Amino acid sequence: xxxxxxxxxxxxxxxxxxxxxxxxxxxxxxxxGAGRVVHMLEELRxxxxxxxxxxxxxxxxxxxxAFVPPLPALxxxxxxxxxxxxLLVGVNxxxxxxxxxxxxxxxxxxxxxxxxxxxxxxxxxxxxxxEHWTDxxxxxxxxxxxxxDPASVCYEAHQRALHEGKNYLICDTAGRLHTRHNLMEELxxxxxxxxxxxxxxxxxxxxxxxxxTGSNALLQAREFQKATPVDGLIITKLDGSGKGGIAxxxxxxxxxxxxxxxxxxxxxxxxxxxxHAYIDTLL
Numbered sequence: 001x002x003x004x005x006x007x008x009x010x011x012x013x014x015x016x017x018x019x020x021x022x023x024x025x026x027x028x029x030x031x032x033g034a035g036r037v038v039h040m041l042e043e044l045r046x047x048x049x050x051x052x053x054x055x056x057x058x059x060x061x062x063x064x065x066a067f068v069p070p071l072p073a074l075x076x077x078x079x080x081x082x083x084x085x086x087l088l089v090g091v092n093x094x095x096x097x098x099x100x101x102x103x104x105x106x107x108x109x110x111x112x113x114x115x116x117x118x119x120x121x122x123x124x125x126x127x128x129x130x131e132h133w134t135d136x137x138x139x140x141x142x143x144x145x146x147x148x149d150p151a152s153v154c155y156e157a158h159q160r161a162l163h164e165g166k167n168y169l170i171c172d173t174a175g176r177l178h179t180r181h182n183l184m185e186e187l188x189x190x191x192x193x194x195x196x197x198x199x200x201x202x203x204x205x206x207x208x209x210x211x212x213t214g215s216n217a218l219l220q221a222r223e224f225q226k227a228t229p230v231d232g233l234i235i236t237k238l239d240g241s242g243k244g245g246i247a248x249x250x251x252x253x254x255x256x257x258x259x260x261x262x263x264x265x266x267x268x269x270x271x272x273x274x275x276h277a278y279i280d281t282l283l
Contacts, residue, residue: 018050031214032063033249060279066248067275071257072232074272075203077112077167085158085169085194085201089187089228090208091220092175095236097126099208099262100172101133102270103234108139112167117157118143119150119190120174130172137267140166150174150186151193158197171202184227191228204231206259209246211237217246221254232259239264244278 020041027037040062049055075084086103088096097120104114116134118141120126127143134141142157154171161169173190176183194201207230209217224230235258238244247258258273 018055020045023055027059027245031217031245031249033218033245033252036062036066036248036252063245063248064275064279066251067257071273071275072204072259074259081162081165082198082201083115083158083161083166083169084203085161085171085198087171087173087187087190087194087202087205087228088208088234089173089205089224089230090175091210094175094208094210094213095262096175096208097129097172098133098265099234099236099260099270100170101130101137101139102262102267103260104134104139104168104170105137105267106270107168108137113165114168114170115140115142115157115161115164115166117141117154117169117171119153119157119171121146121148121150121153122174126172126174133267140164151189154190155193155196158194158201162197184223187224187228205229206232206234207256208234208236209250211235211244211246214246215249218249218253221250221256225254225256230254230256232257234258234260234262236262238262239269247278 024037024041028034040059044055044058049058075086077084088100090096100116104116107114116130116139118127118130121144124146130141133139142153142160144153144156150173157171158169171190173187191202205228207221207224209220221230221233233247233250233256235244235247238261251257258278260270261273261278263269263271
C-alpha cells in the first residue's frame with residue numbers, strides 16, 4: 001500500500017511555497033473529513049509553517065488525536081456459561097459475511113468456541129457463503145429456513161449456543177440500505193429477541209463499512225447509529241483503493257471508532273485496530 005505521507009512529503013519538498021489549497025484537496029481526497037482538514041490547515045497557516053516534515057508530523061499527530069482513549073476492544077468470552085453475542089450490521093456488499101467468518105476464525109484460533117448464525121435468510125447466497133467458510137474452518141453454523149424471520153434465527157442460534165456453552169455467537173445479518181426504515185427496524189427487533197435469553201445481549205454491535213465507499217460510509221454510520229447502538233466499526237477492503245480516512249470523519253461526528261480492519265480476502269486478513277499503525281499506512 002502506497003504511503004500517503006511519504007508522497008505528501010515528496011510533493012511538499014518539491015515546491016518553493018506550500019500550496020495550501022492542494023494540500024487541503026489531498027487530505028479531503030483521503031476521506032479525512034473537511035471539518036478536521038480545515039481546522040488543521042488553519043493552524044498551520046497561522047504558524048506560517050513551511051517545513052514539509054514538520055507539517056506531516058503535525059498532521060499525523062492531529063489525526064491520531066482523533067482517537068482519544070479508551071478505544072473499543074473486542075468483547076471477552078461470555079461469563080457464567082453464556083456466550084458473548086456479536087451482531088454484524090451494514091449495507092449490501094460491505095463484506096459482512098466474509099468478515100463474520102474471519103472474526104469467527106480469529107476467536108477460534110485464540111482457543112475460543114464459536115458459533116455463527118446465518119441471519120440473512122432472504123439471500124440464499126449469503127447462507128451458502130457462510131456454509132463454505134464454516135465447512136472450511138470447522139466452525140459451527142446455525143441456519144434457519146429460507147425466508148425465516150431473522151430475529152427468530154438469532155433467537156434459536158442463541159438458544160443453541162447457550163445449551164452448548166459456546167464462548168461466542170456471531171450473528172451475520174442481512175445487508176440493508178440505510179434508507180430503508182423497515183429493514184432498520186428489523187435490527188431493533190433482533191436486539192430485543194436476543195435479550196430475552198440474556199438481558200445483556202447483544203454484547204457488541206459492529207458496523208461493517210467498505211473503505212472504498214468513501215464519505216458514503218459516514219452517511220451509513222449516521223443511519224445505523226439511529227437504528228441500533230453501534231459499538232465499533234470494522235473497515236473492510238483496505239487492500240484496494242479504499243481510503244480509510246473515513247474512520248476519522250466517523251469518529252469525529254459520531255464517536256465510533258474502528259475495532260478491526262479487513263486487509264485482504266484471506267481468512268486471516270483481519271487485524272485489531274492500532275491507531276499509529278493505521279495513521280502510518282493511511283493510503
